[in-house]
Amino acid sequence: MVDIPEHLLIKTAEARAKALGISVEQALAEMKGEAEPTTISKEPEVIDVKPIEVKEAPAPAAEVKEAPAPAAAVKTDIPAEVEFAPETRVTQRLLTVVKAKPIQKPTSEPVDKVNTWPHLMLPEFISLMAMTAFLIFISAILQAPLLEEANPNITPNPAKAPWYFLGLQELLSYWDPQIAGVMIPLIIGVVAFMAIPYIDRNKDNKPSKRKYAIMLWTFFLAGAGTLSLIGILFRGPGWNWTYPWIDGVWFDDLLDWVHFE
Amino acid sequence: MKNEKIKFRDRVKDISAGLGDSLKESSLWGSIFRPGSPFRKGYSDSPRNRSYVVMNNVLYHLHPVKVKRHGVRLSYTLCLGGLSFFTFIVLTITGIWLMFYFRPTEMAYVDIQSLQTSIAFGSLVRNMHRWAAHIMVIVVFLHMSRVFYHGAYKAPREFNWVIGVILLLLTLLLSFTGYLLPWDQLAIWAVTVGGNMASYTPVIGAQVKFALFAGLEATEATLLRFYVLHVLFLPFIIVIFMAIHFWRVRKDGGISGPL
Numbered sequence: 001m002v003d004i005p006e007h008l009l010i011k012t013a014e015a016r017a018k019a020l021g022i023s024v025e026q027a028l029a030e031m032k033g034e035a036e037p038t039t040i041s042k043e044p045e046v047i048d049v050k051p052i053e054v055k056e057a058p059a060p061a062a063e064v065k066e067a068p069a070p071a072a073a074v075k076t077d078i079p080a081e082v083e084f085a086p087e088t089r090v091t092q093r094l095l096t097v098v099k100a101k102p103i104q105k106p107t108s109e110p111v112d113k114v115n116t117w118p119h120l121m122l123p124e125f126i127s128l129m130a131m132t133a134f135l136i137f138i139s140a141i142l143q144a145p146l147l148e149e150a151n152p153n154i155t156p157n158p159a160k161a162p163w164y165f166l167g168l169q170e171l172l173s174y175w176d177p178q179i180a181g182v183m184i185p186l187i188i189g190v191v192a193f194m195a196i197p198y199i200d201r202n203k204d205n206k207p208s209k210r211k212y213a214i215m216l217w218t219f220f221l222a223g224a225g226t227l228s229l230i231g232i233l234f235r236g237p238g239w240n241w242t243y244p245w246i247d248g249v250w251f252d253d254l255l256d257w258v259h260f261e
Numbered sequence: 262m263k264n265e266k267i268k269f270r271d272r273v274k275d276i277s278a279g280l281g282d283s284l285k286e287s288s289l290w291g292s293i294f295r296p297g298s299p300f301r302k303g304y305s306d307s308p309r310n311r312s313y314v315v316m317n318n319v320l321y322h323l324h325p326v327k328v329k330r331h332g333v334r335l336s337y338t339l340c341l342g343g344l345s346f347f348t349f350i351v352l353t354i355t356g357i358w359l360m361f362y363f364r365p366t367e368m369a370y371v372d373i374q375s376l377q378t379s380i381a382f383g384s385l386v387r388n389m390h391r392w393a394a395h396i397m398v399i400v401v402f403l404h405m406s407r408v409f410y411h412g413a414y415k416a417p418r419e420f421n422w423v424i425g426v427i428l429l430l431l432t433l434l435l436s437f438t439g440y441l442l443p444w445d446q447l448a449i450w451a452v453t454v455g456g457n458m459a460s461y462t463p464v465i466g467a468q469v470k471f472a473l474f475a476g477l478e479a480t481e482a483t484l485l486r487f488y489v490l491h492v493l494f495l496p497f498i499i500v501i502f503m504a505i506h507f508w509r510v511r512k513d514g515g516i517s518g519p520l
């Protein structure tokens with residue numbers, strides 16, 4: 001049996017309570033099978049219908065056919081009072097209550113959904129505006145760096161890669177790149193990343209059930225973050241260790257707003 | 262006197278309201294704003310119209326009519342995937358604007374200089390393009406971490422994760438190729454270091470660097486090559502992969518979870 005979400009249950013109970021004239025709690029209890037279901041005790045409804053006298057039979061079809069303007073002829077021929085009620089007493093009674101059971105077995109849990117407009121699109125629009133405002137703000141106060149014109153004959157010391165590669169540059173400085181190679185580990189790394197969903201066969205997505213995976217990723221984040229920070233802040237000329245608060249920072253991306261040197 | 266003024270104002274109000282109504286009744290207006298649009302005459306906020314807003318709109322290519330309630334909570338996705346996309350759009354707009362003033366030749370550096378000094382909003386737009394590029398790398402990476410922590414890459418979303426890794430690589434490549442374009446000492450040496458890291462690879466390293474740099478080191482040929490990759494090739498490819506990525510988010514049953 002599928003678990004029905006609480007709020008849907010209550011909605012159904014309210015509808016049932018209204019239909020049967022009982023309290024919501026009572027209806028809920030009945031639906032859960034905790035109380036005897038209320039039966040409708042009313043007498044079958046009887047609707048009295050006045051006997052209708054059919055004054056005259058409508059004109060036979062043949063006659064209508066002969067008429068030059070059929071539409072007009074039909075209109076005038078049929079008496080206005082005719083009502084098509086074959087019986088004089090109409091009774092309705094409750095024969096049986098059919099339990100609502102799906103013909104197809106549902107394979108997925110019922111999900112609680114909301115309209116995309118406005119519940120998703122409004123927050124999206126607001127975050128777009130907020131981000132644009134933020135970008136304009138930092139662009140107004142922070143100048144992007146522009147050093148001297150490129151000169152292949154003057155090598156800056158240290159020469160640093162873009163910041164998102166600095167963790168990698170730091171890592172590679174620990175061994176001779178001629179031996180280790182760079183691209184092969186890189187390609188293996190990328191393929192390993194792509195393979196994550198195929199390696200992790202644990203179907204659970206509850207954090208408490210996947211402590212190992214979460215731990216590994218957190219280690220990865222901490223490692224990559226530490227290496228990058230070292231590469232950004234703690235490496236000076238000759239890729240030697242420097243302290244930003246003593247020796248200054250060699251990181252030209254932030255040239256115009258970190259005035260350490 | 263005072264009364265007459267008020268009357269006049271009311272009349273202007275009436276006239277403009279009447280003009281608005283007749284504009285909204287015109288068939289031109291109706292052809293642009295389809296049923297359900299809040300801009301149509303007689304719009305009311307009903308569940309049916311809420312569905313039509315999405316369904317009768319090009320937005321239907323991006324969003325379904327209804328989404329899971331927990332998925333729209335800001336605390337679930339942190340809007341990080343959406344923000345990756347928004348930063349990309351901002352980068353496209355500012356980038357096209359920059360292209361009006363930039364030549365990938367020996368004039369590149371001078372062009373950037375005069376862009377900053379003698380073109381209205383030149384400095385602002387250049388700054389926006391550059392900071393947005395950094396932010397995009399960060400946001401895409403955070404999005405990836407959010408997906409990992411939610412286990413959102415699990416079946417049936419395995420392949421969307423693979424597409425995501427490709428998107429991350431393309432984002433890095435876009436940033437890297439853009440890095441060279443100002444043609445200053447920062448640009449040329451950062452790219453040279455990156456290229457050298459690649460060239461150390463045995464067997465294929467030197468060839469890869471040669472193909473990427475159009476020569477042995479960063480020259481103006483490299484500048485042109487990076488420029489074409491940056492403004493044409495890579496954006497083209499990344500848009501295709503983004504389209505597949507978004508399509509798969511829907512086909513895989515919307516946002517994952519709840520946890």
Ligand code: HEM
Nearest residue numbers: 338342343345346405413414421422425426428429516517
């Ligand atoms: C240009 C870069 C990217 C863009 C524009 C992008 C965009 C999006 C958007 C809009 C969503 C919808 C949900 C959300 O906002 O979180 C999404 C979901 C997803 N993305 Fe990305 N993404 C990018 C990169 C990545 C990367 C690098 C990965 C992972 C390696 C990734 C993996 C996924 C997965 C698995 C989902 C489904 C998540 C779920 O169902 O909860 N994406 N992406």
